[in-house]
Amino acid sequence: MPTVTMIGGGQLARMTHQAAIALGQCLRVLAASESDPAAQVSADVVLGSHDELDDLRRAAAGAVALTFDHEGVPLEHLRALEAEGVTIRPPSSALHFAQDKLAMRTRLAELGLPVPDFADLTGDVAQARTRFVEFGENHDWHIVLKTIRGGYDGRGVWLLRDRDEALAVFDETAGGGPGLIAEQMVPMRRELSAMIARSPFGQGGAWPVVETVQRNGQCAVVLAPAPDLTDDVAEQAQQMALRLAEALGVVGVMAMELFETTDGALLVNELAMRPHNSGHWTMDGAVTSQFEQHLRAVLDYPLGDTAPRAPITVMANILGAEVAPEMSMDERLHHLMARMPDAKVHLYGKGERPDRKIGHVNIVGSGDDSPATVRERAERAAHWMSHAEWTDGWDAHA
Amino acid sequence: MPTVTMIGGGQLARMTHQAAIALGQCLRVLAASESDPAAQVSADVVLGSHDELDDLRRAAAGAVALTFDHEGVPLEHLRALEAEGVTIRPPSSALHFAQDKLAMRTRLAELGLPVPDFADLTGDVAQARTRFVEFGENHDWHIVLKTIRGGYDGRGVWLLRDRDEALAVFDETAGGGPGLIAEQMVPMRRELSAMIARSPFGQGGAWPVVETVQRNGQCAVVLAPAPDLTDDVAEQAQQMALRLAEALGVVGVMAMELFETTDGALLVNELAMRPHNSGHWTMDGAVTSQFEQHLRAVLDYPLGDTAPRAPITVMANILGAEVAPEMSMDERLHHLMARMPDAKVHLYGKGERPDRKIGHVNIVGSGDDSPATVRERAERAAHWMSHAEWTDGWDAHA
Incomplete structure (x- = not known):
């Protein structure tokens, strides 16, 4: 059977390896350390850095394809490998748009996909500042500042309260640092995610559109499917994601994060061309998990059935607590299993640091369960695993 | 998180490792070769032999518990390790009954559990032959001869047609070889399996009772739950298995293979104190898989929910063909995925040899599917993977 190499040894690679085992394979990972989750x-395991071309080359040797558990690999290295004949999925030409928010926004706008209004703040700093002020005034300073590259889980994103704060952050960040863009802060009802997969052959598959709940700038909870989403809007989101994947030549799974505005419109927020936190629910809640699907796509296998296994599945992230509980993770797991025999726990083998994603819990609802009930259970379970204290569930987080 | 060691590097260890990953662990395996499935x-991976005490000791070092993917480990080694303080689950005192068919039959009969009539053919050969003839005559030579140890998947079992064949096999086998027992050949409707789990704490959990279809003396297909089984009989089978596990001090999962006789009674056929082929359907068809459950039990975690995810799930083994097809396994998988996007394939990374179990397919039915429909699809998928030829499913095998 073929070998696929995944660049990165994090939890996404760890869970992809689980899926690879069923397909008769062993996932090769390029990891920075033997203690990485995967x-x-x-x-x-190939030990090395995703920043070193030679390490990437070693990891690719003998593999049928190279893929990623993060977006941080330098594009010039990927282009060099592609020139040497290495099959990279998604290809560098697609990955470019997941790495570069300005290129992504520009391309999406060209394709006619709805995006929040944005301003390019790259180039000469003085001129960029002028454009920034104009953009801010146009939006009454309801704006967000973002680095074009490298931001995730709330890093590289500044939610700005007013003109003074906006200019202070700009002046601190714009000179010499990573390029910036400004975006309109959209009045929104909630965030959604449309997870799809695309194979090199061009086959596409879409899971039900989910609602994502963010806390401290990172995904905390996912409700699958998104409650009270009309079929029309759900299909619109899926079609946008599939169309974009086709236009960019994406191979593998892709998450399109969306804003549902207060007037019910959809705007594209972010793209990820890899398994994504908003797809973790598929491990227990869908016929085909995002990890198996990513491998299928990368290997140019036909895609698997994306149907949900239940009317509602809720995923809640287990995050490192401010102070790690005295009770061991092992003992916490024991207690959770005693209280919730149906909870599906996925632990990543990571040390506990504040707000770090160290695992997740999926609760698969049955026919009678409301989304709120299932969510309460998932959040209660995840909170317990993080903090070793029982709460009344998600109301406690509101 | 704790480390569990599994003795044996076969497919059961491979799939237990998949389950271990979700629990934040890595399964340690004692394997004969780096090319073993796990x-x-x-x-x-610890390379070594399960027949060597020193290898077992190395594999156990630092692990919280030792468990098994087969029944072949010498009991004296396990007793020696237990004396040294190694936690062995199931303990040697229980495993004894899974290794020794005579001890198992005798103990079951003592406990009042229904077993086929049997005769002890150990000891002096001439005297055993006399007992054998008497037993044969009593049952009109509708009998089976079995080795007390080491038989599985049809090996060490002789289905005898008449007195002449019976005595010929006895005379060839009884002297010097492994000890034998004779068993009544039961007029039966079908074979069933009751899979349960028991934790050291004494918690028990039972999956729905399944129907197993044997071909060439080994399990070929499993229907979960067993179609048309009354609740009463299903509960009786579960209770028998739970009661036996309690009586023998089993820890981990246990399969109790049963005959359903033509008059609707149950008789215990075999026991396996490990994940078992009749439980593979749980990977996709139950809330908790047998592999996760085995780890939970071995770790003395609370057991997981054994509820089925669907009204019917069918598992079909992928067996090595008489002559391996020219089409590669990779390509066969590709074609299967194209035809059946919902098929859940589990491949073991094993070479193809005739009748060797090299993988399995689970088909999870939906509400409208009859067991026969789901079975036909599962068998068609497995037959394709084995032979690279499409059939009309299980009718072709009848």
Whole structure:
């Protein structure tokens, strides 16, 4: 059977390895350390850095394809490998748009996909500042500042309260640092995510559109499918994601994060061309998980059935607490299992640091369960695993 | 998180490793070779033999518990390790009954559990032959001869047609070889399996009772739950298995293979104190898989929910063909995925040899599917993977 190499040894690679086992394979991972989540569990680990071309080359040797568990690999290295004949999925030409928010926004706008209004703040700093002020005034300073590259889970994103704060952050950040864009802060009802997959052959598959709940700038909870979403809007989101994947030549799974505005419109927020937190629910809640699907797409296998297994599945992230509880993770797991025999726990083998994603819990609802009930249970379980204290669930977080 | 060691590097260890990953662990395996199914995918492999005490000791070092993917480990080694303080689950005192068919039959009969009539053919050969003839005559030579130890998947079992064949096999086998027992050949409707789990704490959990279809002496297909089984009989089978596990001090999962006789009674056929082929359907068809459950039990975690996810799930084994097809396994998988996007395939990374179990397919039915429909699809998928030829499904095998 073929070998796929995943660049990065994090939890996404760890869970992709689980899926690879069923397909008769072992996922090869390029990991920085033997203690990385995926390196702890795979028999095929190449130690090295995703910033070093030689390490990437070693990891690719003998593999049928190279793929990623993060967006941080330098494009010039990927282009060099592609020139050497390495199959990279998604290809560098697509990955470019997941790495560069300005290129992504520009391309999306060209394709006619709805995006929040934005301003390019790259180039000469003085001229950019002028454009920034104009953009801010136009939006009554309801704006967000973002780095074009490298931001995730709330890093590289500044929610600005007023003109003074906006200019202070700009002046601190714009000179010499990573390029910036400004975006309109959209009055929104909630955030959604449309997870799809696309194979090199061009086959596409879409899971039900989910609602994502963010806390401290990162995904905390996912409700699958998004409650009270009309079929029309759900299909619109899926079609946008599939159309974009086609236009950009994406191969593998892709998450399109969306804003549902207060007037019910959809705007594209972010793209991820890899398994994504908003797809973790598929491990227990869908016929085909995002991890198996990513491998299928990368291998140019036909895609799997994306149907949900239940009317509602809720995923809640287990985050490192401000102060790690005295009770061991092992003991916390024991207690959770005693209280919730149906909770599906996925732990990543990571040390506990504040707000770090160290695992997640999926609760698959049955026919009678309301989304709120299932959500309460998922959040209660995740909060317990993080803090070793029982709460009344998500109301406690509101 | 704790480390569990599994003795044996076969497919059961491979799939247990998948389950271990979700629990934040890496399964350590004692494997004979790096190419063993589990050794291909786990980061923690100890190479050695389950017949060597020193190898077992090395594999146990630092692990919280030792468990098994087969019944072949010498009991004296396990007793020695237990004396040294190693936690062995199931303990040697229980495993004894899974290794020794005579001890098992005798103990079951003592406990009042229904077993086929049997005769002990150990000891002096001439005297055993006399007992054998008497037993044969009593049952009109509708009998089976079995080795007390080491038989599985049809090996070590002789289905005898008449007195002449019976005595010929006895005379060939009884002297010097492994001890034998004779068993009544039961007029039966079908075979069933009751899979349960028991934790050291004494918690028990039972999956729905399944129907197993044997071909060439080994399990070929499993229907979960067993169609048209009354609740009473299903509960009786579960209670028998739970009661036996309690009486023998089993820890982990246990399969109790049963005959359903033509008059609707149950008789215990075999026991396996490990994940078992008749439980593979749980990977996709139950809330908690047998592999996760085995780890939970071995770790003395509370057991997981054994509820089925669907009204019917069918598992079909992928067996090595008489002559391996020219089409590669990779390509066969590709074609299967194209035809059946909902098929859940589990491949073991094993070479193809005639009748060897090299993988399995689970089809999870939806509300409208009859067991026969789901079975036909599962068998068609498995037959394709084995032979690279499409059939009309299980009718073709009848």
